[in-house]
């Protein structure tokens with residue numbers, strides 16, 4: 001299997017060549033040159049597999065430069081009951097007629113990003129050892145991504161993590177999760193500034209190509225292909241749990257921000273998984289909902305980007321969206337380059353032409369949005385009706401899912417975080433604290449390992465130099 005760029009660079013690249021990369025050299029995102037097709041016989045064979053073996057089957061359709069025995073071992077090492085809390089890994093729970101919750105947030109940081117990041121950590125370690133290389137992952141986080149990356153890469157050979165976060169601006173729980181890690185290869189850097197300044201520092205360091213090469217700087221951001229691929233697996237797993245036979249269809253509702261999670265659903269559907277609807281649920285930052293309703297994609301400025309009670313979905317642009325548009329436009333890389341490389345940069349927006357608009361319904365997407373009041377009401381109603389506490393991101397998914405229910409088609413809402421991570425909103429909705437998993441009791445009291453620094457690129461570079469050499 002070869003990978004190509006959404007902006008037209010068709011130089012064939014294998015999986016392990018793009019594993020450690022971010023953007024393609026032409027500024028596009030990587031996608032496989034085609035989607036392997038899964039027929040009824042294959043679905044029947046996969047239906048009975050455990051999660052790790054299912055993951056292996058799907059991964060091996062896209063990865064042909066890691067030996068199958070090694071790949072299977074990596075999948076089995078990643079998806080264990082020990083790491084994900086249950087042998088099922090992503091158990092399904094009913095929350096009303098025709099409505100299911102697929103738990104993706106039982107990993108070490110209690111959010112769905114662990115599902116992909118845990119695999120990425122093992123793939124990185126494997127590939128770096130094979131090459132005899134090391135990598136220094138530099139990232140910026142306002143919460144979930146940074147902690148998922150740190151928990152995936154802690155103690156791994158050949159990798160160091162330098163994670164910038166805005167000092168004092170993450171929730172106390174998120175700070176405790178990250179800063180309590182004592183692993184030598186994890187460096188928490190709290191920047192005196194806001195998240196955008198952290199991100200600007202990462203960009204500045206990464207665009208110094210001499211520094212980047214010398215200190216082997218890499219990233220694990222949401223556009224990484226391997227993360228997307230790992231996420232495809234739980235769409236299949238959820239389908240098998242919600243159905244009894246392969247002639248049934250299901251729909252998925254996905255709390256969306258950067259379009260990474262739901263893009264994996266799109267890929268599963270393109271492979272032939274019987275998905276009727278892909279429901280993109282957004283919060284007040286409704287870039288995606290606007291697109292699916294109107295055919296116009298309009299990125300937002302920072303003044304227009306709202307801080308909400310589902311903060312992991314507070315985005316101004318959806319960084320993985322370009323992948324879907326590439327498929328929607330019949331894989332016309334030149335056209336994608338024009339839209340994302342030129343038009344977005346110039347106008348901040350583009351609108352689909354008539355032909356593309358006509359093709360859109362064929363991809364199964366529908367959408368909706370929630371407000372803070374909607375999420376509170378949904379948290380309350382799911383708690384009253386089913387005794388289940390859901391987090392504000394998942395509440396957004398449930399709210400929009402209910403608007404798109406169809407008779408006879410199970411609707412699976414992806415649960416993207418545990419309520420314990422967002423205690424303040426749960427108290428506001430229910431009047432009491434959410435329960436905490438026993439592993440997370442008292443983490444605020446643990447000793448912390450964090451360096452506070454000014455928002456100064458030179459100081460960050462100097463810090464990296466002293467740690468690496």
Ligand SMILES: *Cc1c(COP(=O)(O)O)cnc(C)c1O
Nearest residue numbers: 256257258259260261312416417
């Ligand atoms: C990252 C995240 C999302 C958004 O996922 P995307 O892949 O960016 O669409 C939703 N909910 C939670 C809890 C997250 O951490």
